Amino acid sequence: MKGPGLDAGVLGVLPVRADRLDSPEAVDEWLRSVGSVERSRQVGTMSREKLAGFVSLLDGATGPELLGSVDPDLATRIVGSADTAQSARWLETVGTDEAAEILRRLTNSGRDKLLDQIGGPQAEVLREVLRWPPTSVAAHMLPDVFxxxxxxxxxxxxxxxxxxxxxxxxxxxxxxxxxxxxxxxxxxxxxxxxxxxxxxxxxxxxxxxxxxxxxxxxxxxxxxxxxxxxxxxxxxxxxxxxxxxxxxxxxxxxxxxxxxxxxxxxxxxQGGSEPLEVPYLRASPLRLWRKRIVWLLVLFVAEAYTGTVLRAFEDEMEAVVALAFFIPLLIGTGGNTGTQITTTLVRAMGTGQVRLRDLPRILAKELSTGFLVALTMAAAAIVRAWTLGVGPQITVTVALTVAAIVMWSALVSSVLPLLLKKCRVDPAVVSAPMIATIVDGTGLIIYFLIAHATLPQLAGL
Known part of the structure; x- marks a missing residue:
């Protein structure tokens, strides 16, 4: 039994699924019993043929209600499944901002057909909103105000x-x-x-x-x-x-x-992928591939220089084989440190908490924090080196390297997002994989430079 304020659609206790509805009255009852999330889930999983049949049952009241309660991508699919006259009547009823978001996702010819069908002052208002760049505030404004x-x-x-x-x-x-x-x-x-x-x-x-x-x-x-x-x-x-x-x-x-x-x-x-622009469950494997592959190829090329660094220090690793034991630990620590800082900083920038003029305060804060983290991680590295029995000289090398990499990662992760923002590049591109990639190669260079300074076995190499 449905209690007061209880949404059966949220609980999944539904009398019938959307693809089994057979009349406008059934659609109306379905809309009254199903929440917006469940509406999107059910309609979004329909095939093209089932969606066309479902859309044919929508009328002047249920059509606009459904369009206004689902995500823009699904609303565009619904409009595309209806005839032009019917879609135009629905768009005349929904809010101007919602209609503009749907029209923006259509092809130019489809958009023009609908606007011609709508006609009158409302079509002119929609054309005014659509002429602005999608990322501008004017593209999201409501023109109809008192x-x-x-x-x-x-x-x-x-x-x-x-x-x-x-x-x-x-x-x-x-x-x-x-x-x-x-x-x-x-x-x-x-x-x-x-x-x-x-x-x-x-x-x-x-x-x-x-x-x-x-x-x-x-x-x-x-x-x-x-x-x-x-x-x-x-x-x-x-x-x-x-x-x-x-x-x-x-x-x-x-x-x-x-x-x-x-x-x-x-x-x-920040996860190393381009935005999907559609709900995840409606993203096809091809779309997921397109959104991910570019970043993966960029990171692949960027990561290749790590191998170049290792090859350049091949003699050092042959002379002191134990150095290789700690490479995953060192580059992993640097990447993890940078990821923590970048994630926090990018979010603070997105909410307007920090700007480029705050860079001195950010550096002071993060480098101070980094120093404390470096000391802690160096102590942990000493314990790890002791358990491996690599000797005091390599233990000192590893401890100094961990501290240096943590400080270097803190510096890079604090500065880079703000500089990118200044250059009008989305700071979110400084993702966790990218920071890890940058720190990997540079961390190895730091490692072998410190090893040269602390290990007599590497003298002359």
Missing amino acids: TVPDSITAAEAEELVRTQSAQVRGRARHGALIYVTDADRRLIGFLEFQDLVLAQPDQSVAELSSDDPVWVRPLIDAEQAAQSLLDYELAALPVVDDQRRLLGVLTADAAADILEAEATRDAER
């Missing part, structure tokens, strides 16, 4: 908001803010609905509005804008052009989606 001029009274503003609401009803989500503009639509302030409702009818909007709102330019990075919205604890972030004319707003929901997607992409890059 605006009132500063020269009217509260009563006139309330009537104007009602008119605007009727014009965009059903295809936009609005926050609790009304934006105040001048005669040229330049943003000058904002006010809340409750302030307008509770104001005296003859009170001026200019008196009610708050001055100097926080705003961003349309081409600013979407992730940066989303972070700004959170930093200032805003309900929505206005987007204005060079003349400060209001273009739209970034909503809190859109900002959360942007940050979640960016966190996912960063995590995938």
